[in-house]
Each structure stands twice: as structure tokens, then as C-alpha cells.
Amino acid sequence: MPKKGLKRNIKNEAKEKTDTIAYRLKCAKTANGLSHFVMYGDVPKEKTLV
Amino acid sequence: MKNGLNIYKSNGKGILIDAQNVFWSITPIHDESDFFIPEDVLNLYNRMKNRLTRQMHNFRFSQELTAIYIDPTDRCNCQCPYCYIPERIRKNGRSMTKGELIFILRKIVKYFKRHKRKPVIVFHASEPLLVKDIIFSAIKKFKDKFSFGLQTNAVLLTSEDVEFLKEHHVGVGISLDSPSLLVNNRLRRSIGQGGNFNQAVRAIEWFDGYAGLNVITTLTKFNLTGLPELVEFLHSKKVPCVLLNPVRLTQANSRSLRPDEKVMTKYFIRAVQKAIECSLDSQRQIIVGNFANIILGIVAPVARRLMCDISPCGGGRCFLTITASGEMIPCGEFIGLKGFSGGNIFKTGIEKAMQSAPFKKIRARIVEEIPECSSCISRNICGAPCPAELYALGNMHQASVFCRFYKEIIKYAFKLIAEGKEKYCLRKEGFNNLEYEYCLE
Numbered sequence: 478m479p480k481k482g483l484k485r486n487i488k489n490e491a492k493e494k495t496d497t498i499a500y501r502l503k504c505a506k507t508a509n510g511l512s513h514f515v516m517y518g519d520v521p522k523e524k525t526l527v
Numbered sequence: 528m529k530n531g532l533n534i535y536k537s538n539g540k541g542i543l544i545d546a547q548n549v550f551w552s553i554t555p556i557h558d559e560s561d562f563f564i565p566e567d568v569l570n571l572y573n574r575m576k577n578r579l580t581r582q583m584h585n586f587r588f589s590q591e592l593t594a595i596y597i598d599p600t601d602r603c604n605c606q607c608p609y610c611y612i613p614e615r616i617r618k619n620g621r622s623m624t625k626g627e628l629i630f631i632l633r634k635i636v637k638y639f640k641r642h643k644r645k646p647v648i649v650f651h652a653s654e655p656l657l658v659k660d661i662i663f664s665a666i667k668k669f670k671d672k673f674s675f676g677l678q679t680n681a682v683l684l685t686s687e688d689v690e691f692l693k694e695h696h697v698g699v700g701i702s703l704d705s706p707s708l709l710v711n712n713r714l715r716r717s718i719g720q721g722g723n724f725n726q727a728v729r730a731i732e733w734f735d736g737y738a739g740l741n742v743i744t745t746l747t748k749f750n751l752t753g754l755p756e757l758v759e760f761l762h763s764k765k766v767p768c769v770l771l772n773p774v775r776l777t778q779a780n781s782r783s784l785r786p787d788e789k790v791m792t793k794y795f796i797r798a799v800q801k802a803i804e805c806s807l808d809s810q811r812q813i814i815v816g817n818f819a820n821i822i823l824g825i826v827a828p829v830a831r832r833l834m835c836d837i838s839p840c841g842g843g844r845c846f847l848t849i850t851a852s853g854e855m856i857p858c859g860e861f862i863g864l865k866g867f868s869g870g871n872i873f874k875t876g877i878e879k880a881m882q883s884a885p886f887k888k889i890r891a892r893i894v895e896e897i898p899e900c901s902s903c904i905s906r907n908i909c910g911a912p913c914p915a916e917l918y919a920l921g922n923m924h925q926a927s928v929f930c931r932f933y934k935e936i937i938k939y940a941f942k943l944i945a946e947g948k949e950k951y952c953l954r955k956e957g958f959n960n961l962e963y964e965y966c967l968e
Contacts, residue, residue, distance in 0.1 A: 497565050498945065499552035501579070501964040502827040504957075 533904050538942050546904045548579035549828045553945045571967055586829040587837060594647035594846040595635055596859055599623045599662055601851040603653035605680050606716045609745060609774045609781035613863040617653050621851050625661040631849060631872055632665055636672050638877045649676035652859055656683040666695050680723045681730040689733040698739040703727045705750045706760035714749060736765035746773045747784035751791055754798035762805040762813040770816040771795055773929050777860055777919045792935045803951045812955055821940045822952045824908040836910040838894045843886035855880040857889045860915035889914055892923055899926035909933035
């Protein structure tokens with residue numbers, strides 16, 4: 478599946494999309510459940526400051 | 528029940544959706560009277576639908592416990608008028624001893640022995656910092672076994688505590704309801720100090736952009752109009768994430784604070800817009816966590832982790848709560864409700880609680896069996912929260928109290944997706960780990 482397409486699409490955010498859109502994303506790191514979005518306990522280990 | 532593809536029109540777009548597996552597409556409508564399903568969408572749907580339906584079923588009905596909430600004390604130094612913990616418990620309840628907390632954590636380590644992922648322990652309501660010593664010593668002792676989180680009103684936080692929490696990579700939620708001291712302190716009343724505003728803001732400043740920080744705001748009729756300002760205020764304080772949670776009407780005391788759904792929808796959407804605007808203007812992101820989960824519910828439904836917006840919900844399935852007296856309940860929201868204990872951890876095991884009748888009862892609550900939800904196209908995006916709240920209101924098997932609010936924000940999420948703005952609503956580092964399952968070329 479076209480991984481790079483995601484970057485291409487989201488770079489065009491300034492102009493509204495005019496074609497049909499249909500897609501589904503999945504997490505490349507975890508099979509079921511994105512640990513990165515949970516509110517607690519998923520603090521990045523290497524980088525603690527944003 | 529509506530299965531298969533459904534069409535609805537919104538903001539000049541035709542949205543096709545199969546509610547069962549959340550396959551969707553957005554197509555511009557050129558002629559209102561003549562909308563047809565593009566052939567390539569139909570082909571994609573036919574190719575993907577069985578796989579997506581299987582994925583959604585596994586996501587909804589798996590029972591992998593990943594997080595345990597521990598209430599180390601029943602007591603609280605605040606008197607928020609909407610608290611879901613009854614006043615008699617907050618005033619007269621008990622606190623765990625250090626020995627009891629260690630006993631519980633050892634039992635949890637044993638339970639998760641064969642699990643690959645590090646489980647999450649969240650110290651939660653009432654106010655865990657009232658027993659700061661025992662929770663900090665537990666974090667030190669078990670730092671290699673668990674990822675830790677802490678939800679606090681920040682009244683007792685010191686700058687040394689903040690350094691400790693950052694050093695140990697603890698996820699921290701701070702409660703704050705408004706950028707206005709007066710409004711906040713009316714809602715987040717702390718005993719003897721008027722409210723938690725000054726302490727919460729001071730703590731946020733000490734955290735100074737810490738990636739593990741989030742602010743939790745409870746939406747009531749008193750703070751809706753200030754939500755965009757709140758987002759702007761928190762962004763200026765480098766907070767990366769805020770949750771704007773509608774008040775739960777589980778306890779009778781909260782019902783007089785019920786927000787008007789229309790007003791709540793309007794200001795919630797304005798707050799999301801403000802978050803996008805602030806993030807774009809500064810290159811420093813702030814996201815509205817519960818809206819991020821709605822976006823994920825559409826673009827990556829099985830990647831969700833906040834389990835209030837799927838049915839069965841995560842209570843007694845992906846997480847459970849252990850109260851200060853050791854009772855295991857599906858979720859903290861059940862603490863004031865009778866008949867939901869799955870057993871006491873000092874006497875029985877987590878396995879038994881997971882298989883107990885009260886936990887099974889919560890896992891059996893599915894949108895397909897709720898009349899208003901079974902035909903709703905958003906049923907697997909919103910999940911009809913919350914079973915505890917609805918049980919307290921007389922019947923668990925009914926649509927969400929804020930059903931119209933959820934429908935409107937889901938519609939707004941589709942609008943943002945159509946505009947290609949979804950990435951601004953998700954955490955950057957998480958978004959970069961996403962890849963396509965499929966994409967219409």
C-alpha cells in the first residue's frame with residue numbers, strides 16, 4: 478500500500494480537495510492500538526520536551 | 528439495523544459510510560439531485576469490506592487489558608460540584624497503605640507476566656497526591672515494570688514533584704476548567720483555597736512543554752464560551768494536549784450543570800479551530816485529545832486507545848479501576864454505583880474480576896442493541912458513551928446523553944478530512960507512525 482501517498486496528500490492541506498477521498502490508516506508500530514495517542518503512560522522516552 | 532453503504536450529504540459533499548466497519552468516502556456533489564457512487568469507490572469497498580468488518584469485530588470484542596487505574600485514596604482536597612465520586616466517599620473514605628499498594632502492584636506484575644506490552648498504571652481520583660509518598664515510592668520501585676500516569680488537581684504539586692514526574696516519564700493530567708480564575712474556581716473548588724487555578728497554572732508552567740502533560744477540562748454550562756480562550760491560554764503555556772470532556776451526569780449533583788448541547792457543540796468546534804490555528808501559527812502543537820480520537824475513529828478506527836468512544840467501551844475490557852478499598856470495578860465512573868464490583872483484589876485475582884458478572888454486563892453493552900444507535904451511521908465512531916452514566920439515569924441501553932453533540936462533531940471531523948486538515952488534529956509523532964491500509968488513488 479502507498480505509504481508515501483499520505484505525505485503527498487497532507488501537504489496539500491491549503492487547498493480543499495476536489496476529488497473523492499477514501500482511505501484507511503493503520504499504525505506501523507503496533508498491531509492493534511496506537512500507544513502514542515493514549516493520554517497517560519505513553520511519554521516518549523528519548524524526547525521529553527516538545 | 529442499517530448495514531452496507533449509507534449516504535448522507537454535508538457541506539456540499541456526499542459521505543458514504545458503512546457504519547459496521549467504518550469504510551467511508553467523501554465525494555464532492557456537483558448536482559444536489561444527482562449523486563451517484565463512484566465506481567472506483569464501490570470496487571474498493573467490495574474489496575475491503577470483509578477485512579474491515581473482521582478488524583472492527585476483533586477491535587471491539589477483544590479483551591486485552593492494557594491499563595489499570597488505581598485510586599490510592601478515596602479522599603479529595605477539592606469539592607468539584609460535578610464529581611462522580613459521592614461526597615460521603617470523598618470525605619470519609621480510606622487511603623491505601625504503602626504495603627497495600629505494593630501488594631496490588633505485585634499482583635498486577637504477575638497478571639501481566641506473559642504480556643508483551645508494558646502495562647499502564649494510572650493513579651487517579653479522588654486526589655492521589657494526598658498520598659504522594661506512597662505513589663512516588665511505587666513509581667520508583669516499579670519503574671521497569673509499568674508505564675505510569677497520574678491525574679491530579681495540582682494543589683499539592685511542588686516543583687520537585689514535577690522534576691520527579693518528568694524524570695520518570697510519568698504521563699500527567701492536570702484538571703483545569705477555564706482560563707478565568709473566577710470561572711475555574713467556581714467549578715474546581717479546593718478546600719480552604721478557593722480553587723485550584725493558581726496551583727494548576729503554576730504546575731503547568733513548571734512542566735514547561737513536557738510531552739507527557741495533558742490538561743483535562745470538564746464541560747459544563749458554566750465554561751463553554753471560554754473554551755477557545757482556554758485552548759489559546761494552554762497553548763501559550765506549552766501544553767501539548769487538552770481533553771474537553773462533557774460532564775458525566777452519573778451523580779445527581781452534576782445534573783444541574785448539564786451544558787446545552789447546541790452551545791457545547793459550537794464552542795467545542797471553535798476550540799478545535801483555535802487549536803489548529805495556534806499550532807499552525809507557532810509550529811508548536813496543541814491537540815484536543817478527545818477530538819483526535821474522533822478523527823482516528825474515522826481514519827484509523829482500530830488505532831484508538833481512549834476507549835469511551837467504542838462499544839463495548841474499554842471499561843472491564845481494556846482497563847479496570849481498583850478503588851482505595853481494593854474493589855475492582857470496570858471503570859472509575861462506577862465507583863458510586865452499587866453492584867459493579869468484580870471482587871476485591873486483596874481476596875481474589877484480576878482474572879476472576881475480568882470474568883465476573885458485572886464486567887460481563889458492561890462488555891455486553893453494544894450499540895447494535897440500543898434502538899437509537901442501531902441505525903445510526905456514527906455508531907462505531909461515537910460508541911454511545913457512557914454505560915455508567917446511562918445506568919445511573921435509569922437504563923444503560925440507550926443512546927448517549929450528548930448524542931447530538933457527538934453527531935455534530937463527527938460531521939465536523941469529516942469536513943476537516945475533506946479539507947485535508949486532519950493531520951493538525953493528531954499528535955505529530957503518532958501521525959508519522961501511520962501508514963495506509965488502503966487509499967483510493
